[in-house]
Amino acid sequence: MSRRVALEASHAVAEATRMADVDVISAYPITPQTHIPERLAEMVADGDLDAAYIPVESEHSAMSACLGAAAVGARTFTATAGQGLELMHEVVYVASAMRYPVIMAVANRALSAPLSVWGDHSDAMAVRDTGWIQVFCQNSQEAFDLTIWAFRVGEDPQVLLPVMVHLDGFTLSHVTEPVLLPEQSEVDRFLPRYHYRFALNPDQPMTHGAFGPPEIYAETKLAQAVVFDNCKKTILQGWQEFRDVFGRHYNPVEEYRTENAETLLLTIGSFTETAKIVVDARREKGEAVGLISLRLWRPFPFEEFRRAVRGAKTLIVFERAISFGLGGPVVAEVRSALYDEETRPKVASIIGGLGGRDMSEEDFEYVIDRGREVAEKGSDRVLETVGIRGESEALKR
């Protein structure tokens, strides 16, 4: 029997990590991630969690210590945000290439400069090529569920890949919501004990992390690409099993009121819930507006995404990051995913919610209206944005 409790999303992640019986936590504090390691440290201090908590001196070391712990077969967890993810950037690549299934919660945060501790998706986008499985949460329940699920998928012997669980800084990480907490026995049923076949061990000396001369480096990368492609199966299987045990189901692309939708709004993360309210209002008015949300960001869910947008006339991508000189990183991928489709919606890109800028219902009303215009007539602006002040002359291309 699940218990319904009020939990901050960060604490939901910590609780999931505890119930996963993690062995090693290695973390460095950074706003807005702090509530996650704080809670875990507290659990260890109180004896509620039998794990090693390594209070490292940087995020670079946080991930590095996770690699060391993973190499000896420990179940490992860390959490970070924004600058922290950037500081550990090179180590993030190593985790996936060496197939260490480190689980990391990222309380998404904007990147300096100027300094901002508040939320957007710049940090998540900067690591999209690192070979990690990346999923986004919309609420505290998902933060709990996807953390448990991340261990199940990442540690699968067919996968052995690290997983990033994204929760928006503050607008999700610091929000308290009702969460259904399962019984430990249910978690144990879903998540088997981790056994790492290649653990460093004096009885079976092994070399981890040899270097790749030109004669072999390329083959290692191809092998990694194959593994990454194959992990999709386990991702879906993991969600299937999750439903069987806990009754909640997740999809690579979540759809909301998409039936016969002419206009589709695409969102990622916690603002999806605000967008849903606006979609409801539009439907009330008789407009055929629907919403899709990318839950799985890596591997990119091509098939599910194409299926979700099939039949729509307009797709409006709302995103919280800028790729300078390109536009929005998400819309670039979305367009590329649609390129080979016989019929495809017109696509508009609108950027907002940067550095903690809030997105109100009115803002999403604007996103839908302006998005339709842009999709139809194109844009003469450097960037199409929402909720950002700027001289209209300067924005002309």
Next chain:
Amino acid sequence: MAITEVKFGDRLLTSKEFLAEGHNFCIGCGEPMAIRMVLKTLGENVIMAMATGCDEVTTTPLPYTSWRIPWMHTLFENTAAEISGVEAGLKILMKKGRIPERRITCIAMAGDGGTSDIGLQALSGALERGHDFVYICLDNEAYMNTGIQRSSSTPYGASTTTAPAGKMSMGQITRKKNIVAIAAAHGIPYVATASPSYHFDLMRKVRKAADTKGPAYVHILTPCPTGWRCGGDITVQIGQLAVQTGVFPLYEIEHGRYRLNADPPRLKPIEEYLKLQGRYRHLTDDHVAIIQEMVNEDYAGLKEKAACFPVEAKE
């Protein structure tokens, strides 16, 4: 060949080699000498994390490996953090009964760049946190793997490719960073310097470091014929001269107490050490005099520290 204990001087030493033949170290390199001694001392119950550098690239070109011990490498500057994870992971897995309880020595090994420069933060963090591990720095006094660039461990007067001697320059104008004192300043239980030219001393210190509960730091000077511009056949001799001239004294710091392990009645003139190495070829007599003064000063300082803690009986 059967593994036996062989007589080595007055000790017994395993004939087993944990660093296999076929690696790509330069001829006469001091590093494999030191590594072999370290591993013969500690045996097979070890796990090693190694930084990017000469020893890593010469021993593990995929799909080959020279390591007959469990060994890992990820990056350049994170070795101390990595071994922190190894140590913490082993401990908790043993506590939870997931792996059998046993004594495994966790070794981190890195060069002088990976220790004194880019890896300093991770090292400081790991020492401060008190993990039970042995950190071994193989100091060849420059970034040799990338082509003899200066590091903060390069001594005053040495010519390197990024601090070259020239008409307007005498090479390195800074003094070698005292990473040994920095390690000791963390208040860790055991710190030592060692040289593969003094194998018994080196092996005794490595043993002691491994037996120490908590962090131990061993700084080993490993002559580099390629970067020091000297013959590959005088590695041992150069290592001896480094000690005999006082430029690299052998000492231990136990819980902050200094002890000199070799204190020759009279130090040999530094010139004897410098003249064998092409990296000092450009130095004038005046430069040599300055270096001599530096060595005298540092050595006197060390003796002062050691004198504060007189040791009654020699080991």
